[in-house]
Amino acid sequence: MLSFSYRLWMLPLLVVLGWVGLLPTSQAQTTELPLLPQPVQATTTGQVFTLSRHTALRVGPGLSAGPATRFRQYVRQVSGMVLELKPTKRRTDVLVLQLDSTAVPQSEGYTLTIDQRRVTVTGHDEAGVFYGLQTLSQLVPSGKADRVSLPGCTITDYPRFPYRGMHLDVSRHMFPVDTIKKWLDVLAFYKINTFHWHLTDDQGWRIEIKKYPRLQTVAAYRDETLIGHKRDLPHRFDGQRYGGYYSQEEVRELVRYAAQRHITIIPEIEMPGHASAALAAYPELGCTGGPYHTATFWGVFEDVYCAGNEDTFTFLTDVLDEVAALFPGQYLHIGGDECPKTRWKVCPKCQRRIQEEHLRDERELQSYFVRRISKHLATLHKRLLGWDEILEGGLPPAATVMSWTGEQGGIEAARLGHDVVMTPEKQVYFDYFQTLYPTDSLAAGGYTPLQQLYRYEPVPAELTPAQARHVRGVQANVWTEYMPTAGKLEYMVFPRLLALAEIAWSPPGGRNYPAFLQRVRTHDAVLRAQGVVPSRTYDWLTDSLWASPAGLPMLQLRATAPNGVIHFTTDGSAPTPQSPVYQVPLSIDRSCVVQAAVxxxxxxxxxxxxxxxxxxxxxxxxxxxxxxxxGSYHQGRPLWGLVNGVAGSPRYNEGQWYGFSGTDLVATLDLGDVQQIRTLGTHVLNYHWQKMWPPTALVFAVSTDGVHYREVYRHTQFPANGINPVRATIAPVAGRYVRVTALNQGTIPAGEYGAGGKAWLLVDELYVN
Incomplete structure (x- = not known):
């Protein structure tokens, strides 16, 4: 029988009390305005301003009409009301826009005051006025109306970080210009000021370069596209040619459109790796001369730009000249990530370059490559921005590091005095799953639910205050391998983008996830009014596991849906409204299947x-x-997950798998006293396309004293792609200690994905009975 430990669960009640104003006034005042991101300071007055089509406009000196025009467009979009916003000096029901850098000293900052007579937006600069109007826009209710009521309030607001970024990969899958414009509108609405546009990669070159027409006719297209996940074998393809590119005129239009919304577009032109598409068009730029093909699936490929070939640098500098002329921002991103050195190690030209430049190895050759490109960018009045692998061999002066493999690259760069944008994969990648449900749509891997993202703090605690000032901001990334449509991309990005916006803009001390979630629900309708269909998976039932004092699993279920009730069963049957209502954590003391629904x-x-x-x-x-x-496979976490009674899933993102990079699993279990052992088992993962290899041998040994062990079972065959279950029934043997040894593959063999690197060995539950 399952047992229960009683616990009060008051948090949802507290959230409700705070929302309806039953908590102290100051707290209620900061939560009753459904604003995202949360402003620095907001108080309500109880007054109401009526916005109608006759509301007048007063624009102060130094301001253009652009921000007011876009506010007018938004109001029409969500309410159908056409504001006249005619200039006036006499009307009292007036919208006043003005600049005052003394009253608002922070760049991009603003104050917003609403009383019954007027609405006043005061900005430090035009961006501040624009963001004040975005906040005002969020106070306009959705739904057709001839006039709307705006709540009286006083808001003081400014951003925490100057860099607030969203990345979009269009190499794997690309999207129409009008769709990108819609997304730029939404980014501006939530005060994101940087759009990182990933334009080139192995799977397609997406920007017109007039000097190199084969980039348009060859590199922009691939023969077909992978179906399903790359880890699934055998690989299947759709047989459909795919591709296209953005013309320079389209690029100029998007840059102009973004600038009107105070968004800077940063282009990314990948080098020296992720170059398959470009090499397919110009094979003489590779180390082997080809032939090369635009990649039809996802991953890291060994063919890269030849660093010993002068034609490579001529090509890339020509490309960068054209790109730099299209994008007026200070940064140009050159990638610099995931560049295998396999070809360079055997390329005569690359080896000659290492000798002539007195470099120690291929890592310093990459640094040479990056430094040379950085010098050319300086002649174009651009600063180099790159992924954290540009740290290999040393950073060029003035380079800014985008830390994606974790936070360590950003920490190292900040300590060296370089600016940093934090974008660690495990925290802010939107191509990760939002739920652990097997029915959720396909994603790259990992697990980044809304709540986890909202907790992310971009400034590492290891940095001193002086070093922390180099953290210029935070960015979320979305890689589109598994996002072939705009609808799928929106499902993956929204509402997680709202958490990013609050992390990037709002003071960290005011974060409160239940209150944030309440505002997110309000903005579901706001997003839909702008043509964006967000995911609602943040309210799906989740769980947590921990060990009871006896080591047995404790299971807690959570549902954040405001009107939801959890019903559950423990016999494997589907729950119904007549099933027990979940109220307290469950103590699991026998094998069972828990099913629940909201x-x-x-x-x-x-x-x-x-x-x-x-x-x-x-x-x-x-x-x-x-x-x-x-790595992220339970590094630094309790080992209880190896004996918690729960197996891992094929998606390996739920925290049940333990990983070993190039090393063996040698685990010793103490059963407490001598037992008769009859069954042994575990599971291992075999996903070569994720660099996950089964062990060369899995051995179970038993001991009564913890010193002398006797092998009782050996397993060497793991044929399945994915999970390989191991269950062995042996002749009963007495033992207290069980040693499980899994011998790592070690180095990934030649010809396999990631060849030459360390193989991952992943196991989950260690089972003894």
Whole structure:
């Protein structure tokens, strides 16, 4: 029988009390305005301003009519009301826009005051006025109306970071200009001021370069596109030619459109790696001379630009000359990530370059490459921006690092005095799954739910105050391997972008996830009014697991849907409105299947939740590892997950897998006393396209004293692509200690993805019974 431990769950009630004003006044005042991102300071007055088509406009000196025009467009879009906004000096129902850098000393800052007679937006600069109008726009209710009521308030606001970025990859899948314009409108609405446009990669070259026409006719197209996830074998393809590019005229139009919304577009032209598409068009720029092909699937490819070939630098500087002329911003992104050195190591030209430039190795050759490009960008009055691999071999002066592999690259760069944009993969990649439900749509991997993203703090605690000033901001990235349509991309980006906006703009001390979630729900209608269909998965039922004092799994279920009630079962049957109501965490003391669903009345409103527990002699027992786990696969976390009764999923993103990079698994379990052991098992992952390899051998050994071990089972065949379950029934043997040894593949073999690198070994539950 399952047992229960009682616990009060007051947080949702507190959120409701705060929202309706039953908490102290200052707290209620800061939460009752549904603004995203949350302003620095906001108070309400109880007055109301009536906005109608006759509301007049007063524009102060030094301001253009552009911000007011876009406010007028927004009001018409969401309410149907056509504001006349005629200039006036006499009317009292007036919208006043003005500049005052003394009253508002912070760049991009503003004050917004609404009383019953007028609305006043005062900006430090025109960007500040623009952002004040975005805040005002969020106070305009959606729905057709001839006049709307705006709540009286006083808001003081300015950004935490000067760089607030959103990245979009159009190399894997591209999107129409009008669709990108819609997204730029939404970015501006939430005060994102940088659009990082990833224009070139292995799978397609997406920007017109007039001097090199084969970039348009060859590099912009691939023969076909992968179907399903790249880890699934055998690979399947759709057989459809795919591609296209943005003309320089279209680029100019988007740059102009973005600038009107105070968004800077930063182009990215990948080098020296991720060059398959360009090499397909100009094979003489590679180390082998080809032939090359625009990639039809996703990954890292060994063919890169030849660093010993002068024609490479002629080509790239010509390209950058044309690109720089299209984008007036200070930055130009050159990628610099995931550049295998395999070709360089055997290329005579590259080896000659290493000798002539007195470089130590291929890592310094990459640094030479980046430095040379950086010098050319300086002649174009551009600053180099690159992923954190540009740290390899040393950074060029004035380079800015975009830290994606984690935070360490950003920390190192800031300590060296370089500016940094934090964009760590595990925290702010929107191509990661939003839920752990197997029914959720395909994604690259990983798991970044809205709540986890909202908790991210871009300034690492390891930095001193002086070093922290080099953290210029934060950016989220979206890679479009599995986003072939605008609808799928919006599902992945929204509302996670709202969390990014608050991280980038608002003071960190005011973060409150339940209050944020309440505002997100309000903005669901706001986004839909702008033609964006966001995901609602943030309200789906989630869980957490921890060990009871006896080591048994404790299961807590959470549902944030305001009107939802959780019903659950433990016998594997589907829950109904007549099933027990979940109220307190469950203590799991036997093997079972817990299923749960959120209901509103008699209607199930979310997908079915399911968690299977398989308990045995090993459940909750102490585990000792000879070698530590690595990377994000439970590094630094308790080892209880190896004996918690829960197996990992094929998506390997739910926290049940433990990973070893190039090292063996050697785990010793202590069962507490001598037992009769009959069954042994675990699971291992075999995903070569994720650099995950099964062990060359999996060995179970048993001991009564912890010193002398006897091998009782050996397993060497792992044929399945994906999860390989191992369950061995042996002749009963007495033992207290069980040692599980999985021998790592070590180095990935030649011809395989990631050849020459360390193989990952992933295991989950260690089962003994």
């Amino acid at each position: 209901f509103e009345g008699a209607t199930q409103v979310q997908p079915l939740y399911r968690r299977e527990f398989t308990l045995g002699l090993s459940t909750g027992k102490p585990v000792v590892l000879a070698y530590p786990v690595a």
